[in-house]
Amino acid sequence: MAENPLKKGRYTQYSNKIGLFSNDKRSFLKNDTEVILNFPFKDTVLEAGMSKEDQGREERFLHLTMDKKDIDTLEEPKVLTNFRSIDKDGETLLTASSDIKFFDENGDLTQNLLIKGNNLLSLYTLRERLAGKIKLIYIDPPYNTGNDSFKYNDKFNHAAWLTFMKNRLEVARDLLSDEGSIWVSCDDTEQAYLKVLMDEVFGRDNFVNNIIWEKKFSPSNDARYFSDNHDFVICYAKNKSVWKPNLLPRSEEANARYSNPDNDPRGPWQSGDMTVKTYSADYDYPIKMPNGTTAKPPAGRCWRLSKKFFLERLTDNRIYMGGNVPRIKRFLSEVKDGMVPLTIWKYTEVGHNQTASQDIKNLFDGEAKFDTPKPESLLQRIVHIGSKEGDIVLDFCLGSGTTSAVAHKMNRRWVGIEQMDYIETIAKERLKKVIAGEQGGVSKAVGWAGGGSFVYFELKKYNQEYIDRITKATSVKELKGIRADMLSNAFLQFWFDRIEFEKDETSRSALLEEFKEKLISILDENQLYLNYADMNDTRHKVTADEKALTDRFYGKD
Template sequence: MLKTMMSGGVVLNFHGKRTAQEIDKKVRPRQTQIIKKLCVGTQEDQARNMIIEGENLQAMVTLYKERGQVDLILTDPPYNTGQYFRYNDRWDNDPNDPELGQVVKLEDGSRHTKWMKAMLPRLNMMKAMLKPNGVLAICIDDNELFHLGMMLDEIFGEENRIAIINWQKSYAPKNDSKHVSTATEYVLVYAKDKSLAKTGLEERTDGMNKKYRNLDEDPDGAWRSSDATVSTPSAKDRYAIQSPFTGELHYPGSRAWTFPKKSIKYLLEQWGSDFVEVDLNDGRPKALLLKGSLIPKTIQRAALDNNPVVSDQKIMSSPVIAAAKSEAEKVLKKGTWPQLYFGDLGTGRPAVKRYLNQVKKGKVPLTYWAADEYDEILEIGSQSWDHEESGHSQSGINELNSIVGKGHGFDTVKPLKLFKKIIHLWCPSNGLVLDPYAGSGTTGHAVLELNYEAETNRRFILVEQGSPERGDKYARSLTQERLKRVITGERPNNKKNSPVMANPLGNGFQFRMLTKKIDSKTVLTMRKDELIDVVITSHWENGKRGGSCLIRVEEHGYKYLVGKNEQNEGYFLIWNGGEQVGQLDTETYATVIQEGKKAGLKQPFHVYARYEIYQSKNVIFYKIPDKILAHLGLNENNDSFNEEGDE
């Protein structure tokens, strides 16, 4: 901290920061139990998405195979308004404690410190979960905006800040302040490495496309007039060009021509006359003049900077200009004008035709989306999104009410439009979205709806603990229920049942619950169904962490077969028929081969067992508990495999 300050840097310091920075390194992974009755969809669909019920820091540590595999983290943490944020004082000494703690009231003098102590280790883990080109988009209001921004600057680096989005949460003034009515909240967007991250484009509107016409029946299709100059001038491209219609000399002013000189000459000659380079002694590079045209005797350089058009009656009335005008008007009348043209009548400034089929299939995200058209993606910086583009808070609540009914008690719902927009901008069409503060499940809903509308293939992981002390675990009663209903199309009605009333979005998810800390003793004392869950949820192959999802095999009649991967290779768990893991020997190997053939699976077969007595080139062996612990990020050289598990 001192080194940073002495070198001119800015450091955020608060009581307990040192401890908070180390907490995520002390959290141990936990056993995950699949709750089958809460899963939705086929086994293939369930393998794609998941809801995890449990403490989010412990969940992210447990998701070791997804570390470095997430494209976008989109999340809405508690805002520390005295109503929702909870802090467990025991986290300072034992970050593995699963309890949420008490609500931190506005009167608590240390409420900002507690909020930062809770957020810092989670932000560190979020960064670790992202791909090198991944992006974090985190919602916040003015209570902790500045503290969160400084923590993100410190963790991600100020240079990796992509945007501060100011979105309109309401469109009517409220009597919530005697000074200024609060109508906006914020989304802070940071890249793990801004040089690798990409910002997408919003979908084009019909209004944008209507600006493109085809006045000259150009076979390349509709086009619109665009400036023939660029705002980043290059000295060699700041010269005069002569109009083949009027003979006037046109300068780019303080700008530069958008095309190289060779291309400008080619486009000018498409109007039917030859052009040559001529030195006008105007302090600029050689001009492009009609061949044989008279050269102005004096051109005031000072005048050129203020007036980009120079007229000379003697030149304009010359036979060379008359002949050039005649040829140019023939091209104008015939149609399919050159890309560099001089207006509909030939009397205007040089302009460029921009074709609709060559522009990007979208629009650049700018303030209030009022931009016209751009050829390059711009950095969006600090932006404002009005409610027409981002939705508003009441629409988020109305959306939730329409799906699960009223009375859910969850009144901090972000609008679906806002989350869909963020996902569209910063998650690729086949990417993975993580939300460690899932709440009502808006992130998962947005992913499902985008997949349905655009036939994309995005996946989601949602983490939500809920409020068990109030008898309401949101992960089950709200997050799971909402996503189940948008997948199936079920909606509530006055008869308190849920008939299908909306278009089902399809897809599915797996519902997992975090239980006790995991170590070698825990693994070796698991029941068979518990161990199968751990194998299915933790397995990954070298180079295939996030993309190596196992599909559970539920059919009866198999003794050892428990799953398969996307390559249709079988996964087997050797169980000795009693209460413990068995070994791979000639007898169990024969059964594995038999079951693999029966299920139509490809080799090699992947076998989990306690010991390997028999070896075969057809089998990849995973030793229990070592391989399971390794898949959870535990290393026997620096982790205590035999640590006592809690209940």
């Protein structure tokens, strides 16, 4: 095994290269038809978080085999805190005596959920109650471009980004129902690698399509090579053999293609080609046209109807004979109730980046709260295709809350997860406005008039609380007080040596920022949040309300 250069004492069986390998994992692809995507640290769990502060330090990994105990701890359900119910009457702090149920007698989710916490840990927290119950997952994860202007980590190195995605996609797969699907936004930076990674996680046979979304309506003339005017949305089904996408509503433009020039009592119709490429001599015969000519299929093609069925349809006035070749009449009254989605989505149909930014500004009195939201009309199409009323829609990279807002307006149940503090100032406030009946985005298109509710809660911080305190500290004296608390109560790294730490700290404690880095470095990031199994440990000071509501959520009350 090659030593992991980013964490002493951790190893990975994968070489320091990224690419397609043969299925035996020993050599790069040559003639093998069974392939996998190979990358360093694929056999690990990425331990670090995804906040902006993480960008300046080395990523840390837990090996799936060597660190199994740590990973099992990482994946345990967490204690939950700060429960709040939000409806048309406002926001209410929930207590043990609150009359609220999260699941019914059948184990089905009864509340929309807005969750603050690390998304990987939140997904594992949900898995116990929601495995196999999510109908649709949409995420807009970090693109790994380094060009973001908001506050999550969008600058992983390539292998770390793939590990980050693999860890989350694997538990997302467990949450999906057999009839469910997952949709992931990305751009050209990682699209090809993400496609192969998702082939491995969800199965190549479950790939549905790679949709092109036209995200800009004008060219970027200052682009060095090409103007980047599109993003991708990659779609996989949990089980494509049973997944049934919903058709899109027929547009007025599509219906306008039908007419009734011969006053057929069955109504408007549209003519279609009567030939096919799959040649059969029995379907290759001459047809006498009313204008005196004889029609025959082009070379290499034949009619799509046998002579017998052609004559039957001709008698029933289902063949148009007004030109030089026969054409099949397809009646509007007999076509499908909708249209099969295309793989290119124009901004005129589903909006563009500026549409989305303006929607957010309108919601918050002209303030640009979030720079890169997705338009509600884009999510409306995804939610429509992938779910029905009452189904559960999950977004674990929630951002400004577009997915949950659209799902709410379209009468779906929803779960939204976001780690950053703007979940409270943007997503939660936006969803309050949705309940109040705001008329932006797709509200008018779906007939939204307000209503509904959701429950907000957080994963209870443990070591993350120390990180927050350290980050906000303004003096060495304050940091020394935090250090004393940490040495008595925090979960520290397995390699921590108190004697060596004290020697090192003494020589540099006058430097505030270096002292902060040193304190954060000794905290075990595997224990950022408090595990449910540790809830009754008195050291952690879990309140009676937190215990009661956490137990209720997990069905343990």
